[in-house]
Amino acid sequence: MEMKHAYVLLLLMTLSACSKDFQGGKLERVYVEDFTSSNIQQCKPEDVDLSNAQAKAFFERARIVDSRTLHDHYEYASCAIEGVATYAGQSCSWQIQASATGRLRCGETTWLFACDECDDLFDTSK
16 A cells, blocks of 8 residues: 555656646747637637737746646636647647636646736737
8 A cells, every 4th residue: 555655656746847847938839720619609719819929928927737726726718729839849739728727738748737927818808
């Protein structure tokens, strides 16, 4: 039983270390490819209408969070933009939800993001 706890602790430490490795300045060629919505009446393209540069700014401003923090402290939005980018020379896919949360997946590594300083990016009154 103690070995199982040690393995879980090691896994959690590894996942934490991965999240600290992300450096926004290494994210390049951020390109918006698509918009998705599971409820187009509730969540529309204009709710997450970010340009390529704004999508990059989101990942530079946002902070890395774990799945529990994302679930417990941030809203889920039924629409998002998706795209591709390059991070440290590796091809990646990403998603940014209208709730100013997102994810970046590069190979086997996925980072979850929440941005508390991104209201200007999601301002639908523009």
